[in-house]
Amino acid sequence: MTRRWTGVPHVRELVRDSAEGARAQKAITATLVAVLATVCFAILVTTGQAAASEAAVVAQIDSAGTRLIALSDDGGNAGILADAPEAVAALSDVTWAFGLGEAVDVTNPALPEGRAAARPLVGALPDGLTLIRGRAPLPGEAVAGAGAAAALHLGPGLGAVQPQDASAPAVGVVGVFEATGPLAGLRNVVLTATDAADLDTLRFVYALATDVTTVDRLQATLATATPTRDPAALTVEAPSGAIALRDVVAGRLGAASRQQMALIMGITAVIIAVTMLSATASRRRDFGRRRALGASRSALVVGLLAQTSISAVVGIVLGTIAGLTTLALTTGALPTWRFTAGVAGLALLLTLVAAAPVATHAAHRDPLRILRVP
Structure with a gap:
């Protein structure tokens, strides 16, 4: 058929x-x-x-800091409010944010010849700070950068740090972290976990953009949306050089x-x-x-x-x-x-x-x- x-x-x-x-x-x-x-x-x-x-x-290149934006109160006149990290972290283009307060000198009461800088930390430890010993701090506790831990002679059992102001209480150190990338400077700092309600102002706020393409938009947003007493005195810095390098490398x-x-x-x-x-x-x-x-x-x-x-x-x-x-x-x-x-x-x-x-x-x-x- x-x-x-x-x-x-x-x-x-x-x-x-x-x-x-x-x-x-x-x-x-x-x-x-x-x-x-x-x-x-x-x-x-x-x-x-x-x-x-x-x-x-x-x-x-992205992991080296093309997405990190730093807000700073260089002259001490901006008055970044302590709840700024929470407000910044709530933005849709932000992965995480944390703030740092005024630096003070601290020593190890057991071995007082060592000295390091300590700053109040508002917010959780970011990804660029990796705990290599101990645990994350609770409010009122501290973690030390690897460099600060060495300078303060903090042993395996850790210890405490005493602010230079003798009237301030000693703070227990419960962990040591290693800082990499754009946050490598915190390697020599002791961070004390602090509730925003216990601070008036901050000196720095760091925010990580969700994507490198949102950095410019987020930078403009943070310049006006960050809770401060004087937004005009706030300094907002983005890694424009690293972003340009990224685009050039990707294109070539x-x-x-x-x-x-x-x-x-x-x-x-x-x-x-x-x-x-x-x-x-x-x-x-x-x-x-x-x-x-x-x-x-x-x-x-x-x-x-x-x-x-x-x-x-x-x-x-x-x-x-x-x-x-x-x-x-x-x-x-x-x-x-x-x-x-x-x-x-x-x-x-x-x-x-x-x-x-x-x-x-x-x-x-x-x-x-x-x-x-x-």
């Missing part, structure tokens, strides 16, 4: 016919699979590796790889178009018969694109697996899943775009001229 090709075939029939066509044209299918696999592999091991390296470098690392990717995709489009021309030329009589039996032009175009997609998907999957495996074994740095999915989607879209004109031309040929016997 002869199959009649209706103008709008069922999806199941379309997929089955496309799979049969791909199986029947083994050379064309193998060519498309090889081309797409090679393209995805080449892009992942070149542009993908560059993207992974770029992300690693940018992340390293990615430019060459993106150009290479565009070149690979362009060559791929030409190869796919030539391959599809060969595929349609070998099946022109089949297309003529289907048109004569009632198949619409759109049905033929969709069928050709579906057949091409099957080969393309197989090639993309094989190339992606091979590329990621190669990167994992050679560099250990893998691009993000978004980049990998983007490459796969772009390769499939490029295949369909390159094949569509060829399929459309084949579907619009006159079936009588194709089937005419000389």
